[in-house]
Amino acid sequence: MEPKNRLNEDVDQVNDTIARVRRRGGRLKDQQVTLAHGAGGKASASLLQHVFFDEYGNDLLAQGGDSTLMDLDLQGGKLAFSTDSYVVNPIEFPGGSIGELAINGTVNDLAVAGAVPKYISVAFILEEGLDIETLRRIVLRLKEASDKAGVAIATGDTKVVPKGKGDKLYITTAGVGVVPADRVPGFARVAPGDRLLVSGPIADHGMSVMMARGDLAIDAPIESDSREVASLVAALLDAVPDTRWMRDATRGGVATVMNELAETTGLGVVLEDEAIPVRPMTRAACDMLGIDPLYVANEGTFIAVVPEAQAEEALAAVQQAGAPEARLIGRIVEKPEACVVLVTAFGGTRMVDKLVGDPLPRIC
């Protein structure tokens, strides 16, 4: 690289930074969110422009108005539609924030339904008094997550509630995607003999959020697994189009998702304790708190049921697509009917029931 080019680059960088600072600092005078920001007038417009549009403005949002119109080619497939509210506390934690969660959670719900995620809506409920800088950080992370997931922010909304009627901010996203006509995984396709694949170590998200709350006697550097899985799912479906069923193991963790699978299909699910990946730090934290990692929420980890004959192929595809810690963790059996069993390292077995209590509230 020539010195001159280098200099130009530096100057460009400085100019970019100045423009950015000017754009950010110079226009929105408020340091905190006020009720006026939610009233639909000038203050609302200013917040919209100088926080949201500055970070993630695009052609779709530039349409203005309260609806966005877009092209969508279903090519004989189906429309997939999903929504989730995110109320995680704290809003920032090792490995992520409510911003990434709000994108990844909804994108992943679409992906595991066999859909290619296309568009997402983002609705904020802000608490009066929230720092604008915190909001900006969340919005930036949300934008980066949407870019990574290849999903376009198409429409949004902002409301403000009085101090004490919210908790910094809540985000609700809804996503639409397209399921190709030849790609509809579903409970009905699951059969005895099929294998279970998990895309990565479990329980990191829930334990990371627990640690970040700081109200426990222990502290461990655990990072959330928050990520989009659409790219992993695409690789899996390319390699093994006959993949039976997929689900991301969010609230209630792997145990709850497996119970849903067993209940709905009437088949048995056998999990091999030894095979289920859990990071040592996460396992240690779970042990100390008496929490079973099977029940802890994940935000970037999904379970797939794959045909036995293609199980290794499926595993290789997911590992190579960016999830090297994916594992085969169990299988579908005819009996015991409609329940989930864990086989331990010592050859013992125990039932894995659905989550009853509430060990970890507000995890997403």
Added chain:
Amino acid sequence: MEPKNRLNEDVDQVNDTIARVRRRGGRLKDQQVTLAHGAGGKASASLLQHVFFDEYGNDLLAQGGDSTLMDLDLQGGKLAFSTDSYVVNPIEFPGGSIGELAINGTVNDLAVAGAVPKYISVAFILEEGLDIETLRRIVLRLKEASDKAGVAIATGDTKVVPKGKGDKLYITTAGVGVVPADRVPGFARVAPGDRLLVSGPIADHGMSVMMARGDLAIDAPIESDSREVASLVAALLDAVPDTRWMRDATRGGVATVMNELAETTGLGVVLEDEAIPVRPMTRAACDMLGIDPLYVANEGTFIAVVPEAQAEEALAAVQQAGAPEARLIGRIVEKPEACVVLVTAFGGTRMVDKLVGDPLPRIC
């Protein structure tokens, strides 16, 4: 009607009621929302089944999972996508509740974009301690509103936040609809000479909510205008396909929407004070509180810009479709550029600026 049939009807009614009471009362033991209802386990499933599905279960929701797949025929048109969070306080008020608002608001945003609303997602953020009976009532009203608007509840979510971190409940809906290829109103089509049509009396919603809060010195029986306007928009577009532009006058009221129109088009908007319908009770309440009805939110009232030559036809179509109090209230002019002017009964004029302060927070 014969006595025997009458009797059978009565018996059927009693049976219906028993079934309903049994279904409602007999299964969900909790009287109030708890944090466990939001944790994704058994309690969540029970709330989902016995409150939400009992009221609005349908084939789409029965798919289970976190995404819903559906058929959609775009027929060469565009997909319309819209979202809004609803944080109105109180959650029930004369003429409506947060349940109807959450459906009508989003349906109307789609409708005024020229779309036929098809599917809607519904995400609840519940505050711990909320009465289950209150929730049921809201859910039922939401279901009734979706039936009226002809939109299917396709997917949803429920989160619970601790007491003091919410306010009974917040709802976020997202809607998808289809805009026929030949039906794309937009700012670009607005031209000097065009007339302005309002679909009904303004300011009822905001004033109704204000009254319902009960913290004012006055009290007046004002009902919200909350309703779907998709049927009105359909009638208008049938009668006058050349309708230029539409918008529902929600947060910030007619004044804010008209300012947006003026700013975006660079044209002037002239409103005739005398022609703008305001119910006497609403006007009296506004006068007493020193609030200009032009800035008060509506939830079932839209503004359309129509070609001058077909203005009367447009008005008749909307009136006959179920909005007898619709009126023509002004016109588009070349100058003054990019601003909104109100012509008073005495021939005076005054500028109508955008909303700056926040007279009515949490109105939707």
